[in-house]
Amino acid sequence: xxxxxxxxxxxxxxxxxxxxxxxxxxxxxxxxxxxxxxxxxxxxxxxxxxxxxxxxxxxxxxxxxxxxxxxxxxxxxxxxxxxxxxxxxxxxxxxxxxxxxxxxxxxxxxxxx
Amino acid sequence: xxxxxxxxxxxxxxxxxxxxxxxxxxxxxxxxxxxxxxxxxxxxxxxxxxxxxxxxxxxxxxxxxxxxxxxxxxxxxxxxxxxxxxxxxxxxxxxxxxxxxxxxxxxxxxxx
Numbered sequence: 001x002x003x004x005x006x007x008x009x010x011x012x013x014x015x016x017x018x019x020x021x022x023x024x025x026x027x028x029x030x031x032x033x034x035x036x037x038x039x040x041x042x043x044x045x046x047x048x049x050x051x052x053x054x055x056x057x058x059x060x061x062x063x064x065x066x067x068x069x070x071x072x073x074x075x076x077x078x079x080x081x082x083x084x085x086x087x088x089x090x091x092x093x094x095x096x097x098x099x100x101x102x103x104x105x106x107x108x109x110x111x112x113x
Numbered sequence: 114x115x116x117x118x119x120x121x122x123x124x125x126x127x128x129x130x131x132x133x134x135x136x137x138x139x140x141x142x143x144x145x146x147x148x149x150x151x152x153x154x155x156x157x158x159x160x161x162x163x164x165x166x167x168x169x170x171x172x173x174x175x176x177x178x179x180x181x182x183x184x185x186x187x188x189x190x191x192x193x194x195x196x197x198x199x200x201x202x203x204x205x206x207x208x209x210x211x212x213x214x215x216x217x218x219x220x221x222x223x224x225x
Contacts, residue, residue: 002155043156043201043215090155098212100205101146104155 003027006091006105013081014113021076021108023091031097032074034066037088037107049074050097078110086112118216119202125222132189134219136202137182143205145178147187150199150218159187159200192223 004025013019025032034046048056049068063085065077074091088109092102120135136145144163148156162169162178162185169176175188189196199218206214 002157004155006155040217042217045212092156100144100213101158101161102156102213104148104157106153106155109153 002103002105004091004093004103004105006089006108008108009106010109010111012111012113013078015081015083017081018077018079020078021089021091021110023074023076023105025072025074025091025093025103025105027093027103029093029095029103030071031094031099032068032071033092033094033102034074034076035090035092037090043090047076048097055097081110081112083112086110119200119219121219122217123220123222125224126192128192128194128223128225130192130223132192132196132221132223134187134200134221136185136187136216138185138202138204138214139183140204141207142180143207145176145185145205146203146213147174147176147185148201148203148215150201152198156201189221192221194223194225196223197221 007022031050033048036044045058046060047066052068063080067075088107090107091105094102118137126132144161146161147159149159150156160171160176162176173190178185199220201215201218203213203215
């Protein structure tokens, strides 16, 4: 148990659907991260929030829209995704922005039909 | 841009043997970390070694860091089947203000 919970664990959606991924951390951390993990590629940092404010957006297409309503919750809203967006999406948290180590959830396995 | 690269990409050993994985990187770092990922799960932090440290131990894990060669190694002694997982190094890059950069990982299989 890492203290970071992601739901759903698996998601299959069509390219025209709208869905959301949810992440909740029970560690009292101030920073939260979204990563994309594709086969045979390093983890890609997508977004970073610190104290509910977005501090990094790493050239992520607008079809991915993050939301951080409070320091314990992080969402990733998905809309009009492409087949190449199929991947494992991992949420992580840390005590402060860019503090280490980061604590990861188990991810959402996303498949785009 | 900075990137940790693990070597080998895959490693298969027998239970009880030692496993060694290597990581190379390109720029100056504040620290280097190793994470483990079991199949279908998230990453779990194993150990962090700072740039002014040369060796660190945690249980059956031994990590070395050679900043002159920009490389690190992770040694798992007396391996167990439960050690089967992917292992990633992550570098805290000074130039990017402590952003973590992950490598592609080493897939370790420990056969019973």
